[in-house]
Each structure stands twice: as structure tokens, then as C-alpha cells.
Amino acid sequence: MAFDPDRLRQARQLALKTKQDVAAAIGVSPAAVGQYESGVFAPRAELIESLARFLRVPISYFAAGRPQARLESGSVFFRSLRATAAKQRNKAVAYTEQVWELANMLETHVRFPPVSIPGFAGGEIAPDTFASDPVTAAQELRLAWDLGDGPIPQMLRLVESKGIVTVLVPMVEAEVARIDAFSTSALGRPIMVLSPDRADDVYRHRFSVAHELGHLILHGGRASGTIDLEREANRFAAEFLTPVQMMDAELPSRLDMAHVLKMSNRWGVEASSIIRRSRELGKVSEASARRGYIRLQQMNVTIEPVAKFPGEQPLLLKKAIGLAEQIGINVPTLAHELAWTPSHLRSMLGEADLRPNLSLVL
Structure with a gap:
């Protein structure tokens, strides 16, 4: 297997691990991990297995050749x-x-x-x-x-x-x-x-x-x-x-909290945003806006x-997977192509892990 050094960097960052953490887990120096990630040389096969276990990815995750994007912070x-x-x-x-x-x-x-x-x-x-x-x-x-x-x-x-x-x-x-x-x-x-x-x-x-x-x-x-x-x-x-x-047409020249809440619901924004808009447009004074924010806190508005x-929830990727399934490309197939686990793919879609918890009673 040709080792992709950037996959190690990606897996390490996803696991919130430092190079020192990885080095201690697989028994090498932090400098060696840095050389693996920079592509100076590749880890031995048995170390790749250790990396996969520690970072909780399939061994195939480190294989070169899959489409990849490198994003700078x-x-x-x-x-x-x-x-x-x-x-x-x-x-x-x-x-x-x-x-x-x-x-x-x-x-x-x-x-x-x-x-x-x-x-x-x-x-x-x-x-x-x-x-x-x-x-x-x-x-x-x-x-x-x-x-x-x-x-x-x-x-x-x-x-x-x-x-x-x-x-x-x-x-x-x-x-x-x-x-x-x-x-x-x-x-x-x-x-x-x-x-x-x-x-x-x-x-x-x-x-x-x-x-x-x-x-x-x-x-x-x-x-x-x-x-x-x-x-x-x-x-x-x-x-x-x-x-x-x-907003200029709909906001009154005095702060009416019932009207603020009505506009909040109509426009789909926080009530505090409506108060802020009133102040920005000169409908109310700074003092009136401050009183409005205090009154809003006291009202305990339902969130x-x-x-x-x-x-307001993502659908594009889920619908794409649904269409792919119609042509025989299911979640396990996609996970295999990505070198992910199916559970990781589902978590990327925001789905909960529905597997039951196993417990043993002594």
C-alpha cells in the first residue's frame, strides 16, 4: 500500500491528537511522526496498523490515490x-x-x-x-x-x-x-x-x-x-x-414588545435583532433599546x-445518498470508497449512532 502522508495529518487532527500523542502511542519519536506527515519516509507496515488502531480509522484510510482536498485554516x-x-x-x-x-x-x-x-x-x-x-x-x-x-x-x-x-x-x-x-x-x-x-x-x-x-x-x-x-x-x-x-416601513416609532415578538416570528429572526434594527433606523433611542433588551430577558421568550x-436542516447530502442507493450505491459502498467506517459516514450526515449498548451484569 502506498502511504499518503497527508491522511495521517488529517486523521490526527480529527482525533484531536498531537504528534507527541501519536509518537507515544506507536513507540516512535515525535520527529518521526513529523517525517511521516511531511512525506520524508513512510512508516513500516506494523506501524500503520498501530496508527489505524490509535486514530480509529481503517488501515485503508492511509492509502494514497483517493481524491483529496487540502484546506488551509x-x-x-x-x-x-x-x-x-x-x-x-x-x-x-x-x-x-x-x-x-x-x-x-x-x-x-x-x-x-x-x-x-x-x-x-x-x-x-x-x-x-x-x-x-x-x-x-x-x-x-x-x-x-x-x-x-x-x-x-x-x-x-x-x-x-x-x-x-x-x-x-x-x-x-x-x-x-x-x-x-x-x-x-x-x-x-x-x-x-x-x-x-x-x-x-x-x-x-x-x-x-x-x-x-x-x-x-x-x-x-x-x-x-x-x-x-x-x-x-x-x-x-x-x-x-x-x-x-x-423594516423602516414596519417598525413603529416606539418600542412595543408585543409588536417586536410578532415581527420576530414573521421574519424568522431573534427578537433582539428587531430591537437592534429599531435602534439602527433611529426609530427608538439608545436608552429605549437598552430597556427593550432588559424587558426581553425578563419575558423569558420560548426558544x-x-x-x-x-x-432549516441540511438535506442535500442525504437526498444525494438516497438517489445513489437507487442505483445500487449504498452507505457501506460509499464508506468503502472513502475508506471510512459506515458509522463515521452516518455521523457526518448528522445521524445518531442507533446501535444498542451492550452491558454485562456480573
Whole structure:
């Protein structure tokens, strides 16, 4: 078997292991592991078996020849960059590489929707396709996608219909889920990795999708991680979900909390976003907005979970697998092609491990 050094790097990052961890597990020096990953020389056959056991992948995972994407951390837009450790970001990058591998493998069997973003080709949007101003860019995309000026009923289904691959990270992938949401267009087809996060609030989830869409539209080719880029993506999301022209028409000149909640439900955004819009448009004062936020906390508004809304959960990859099964390509077959275990493939789709737990009573 020809050994692929980058597969070791990927498996190690997915397992949240350092080179020192791997070295101690298989009985070599950390320098040797570094040489395996850089391709200076390959590990012996018995060490490859030890690597597979320690990193919990099939031995065939390390075989060269399968399509692969190498993603640099600077090409991924992390919403919670400052709150996460490097090893968490590395795992998220490796996770996104595997999302690409799964989508790429499925596309050999099933025709995906084309990427329907104006000016998009080869992982980039042509310069000057959209305005650099986030608000204007959001308006331009709404117009290009013929969304009118009303609420967007299903935000996640919308982006999937435009050829953007999305995954909802299963909570067993806690280190990836902690990052909240991230995206990249550097792999040819845009990818969003989303998490319901600890709050599991569908309105916050919808904003995350719009925020990542803002990164894809505005920031291709720019290094991620700056506060300015995050603020621009927030401004894009706010305009895309709640167009300023409609907010100006619908928001009253005084803060009515019953009306705020009604608009929150109508537009599919957090009530705090409606208050913020009121302040931005000069409908209410800063003091009134602060009182509104306090009142909102006291009201204990019910949070709707993401699982309650099918249109806000990924479907593209699952439907692709369903179509592949109709031509005889099932989950075990795909897992074999990817050199994954079937359970890992299912977890990438956000499915729970349904195997019963075996316990022995002494």
C-alpha cells in the first residue's frame, strides 16, 4: 500500500491528537511522526496498523490515490475564532475536508445542483460582481435570487438549492460544534458547517446561515479571522434577513414588545435583532433599546429548537445518498470508497449512532 502522508495529518487532527500523542502511542519519536506527515519516509507496515488502531480509522484510510482536498485554516471563516483553540480549528478544517470528500464522491454518482451564485466559478466570485458594502451586496443577492422584499421562509434550504453544501455538526463532534459555524469556498463548491450550538435557537441558526453566506459573497480570497470581516458578515446577514426598506416601513416609532415578538416570528429572526434594527433606523433611542433588551430577558421568550424546522436542516447530502442507493450505491459502498467506517459516514450526515449498548451484569 502506498502511504499518503497527508491522511495521517488529517486523521490526527480529527482525533484531536498531537504528534507527541501519536509518537507515544506507536513507540516512535515525535520527529518521526513529523517525517511521516511531511512525506520524508513512510512508516513500516506494523506501524500503520498501530496508527489505524490509535486514530480509529481503517488501515485503508492511509492509502494514497483517493481524491483529496487540502484546506488551509486561513481559507475558513470561523465565527468564534477567538474563543477556540488551534487544535479545535485544525479539527474543524479536517472535518470540512471530509465534507468535501463526501460531496465529491457523491457527485460521481449523483448530479448536484450547480452553484447558483452570480459570478461564481472555480471557488471564487469574479471581482466587482457584488458591491463591497455588505448591505448593498445583500440587496443585490436578494434581487439576483428573486427573493422579493419579504421574509425568507427556509434559510438553509435556500442556500442548499443554490448548490451550497451544508452540514449540521452532530453534538458528538463537540470540539467542532463549539466553533458554532464556519464556511469556505476554497474547495471549488461552497461549504457551510453549522451547529445548533448550546442555545439550539432556530432564529440564531438562521442568522448563522446568513452570516456564513455573507462571508462567501464578500470575502473570497481574503484571510479570515478579523473583527472587521465578522462585522461585515453580520451586516450582510441583517440586511439579507430583514431588509432595511421593509423594516423602516414596519417598525413603529416606539418600542412595543408585543409588536417586536410578532415581527420576530414573521421574519424568522431573534427578537433582539428587531430591537437592534429599531435602534439602527433611529426609530427608538439608545436608552429605549437598552430597556427593550432588559424587558426581553425578563419575558423569558420560548426558544424554538432547530430540529423542529425541517427547512432549516441540511438535506442535500442525504437526498444525494438516497438517489445513489437507487442505483445500487449504498452507505457501506460509499464508506468503502472513502475508506471510512459506515458509522463515521452516518455521523457526518448528522445521524445518531442507533446501535444498542451492550452491558454485562456480573
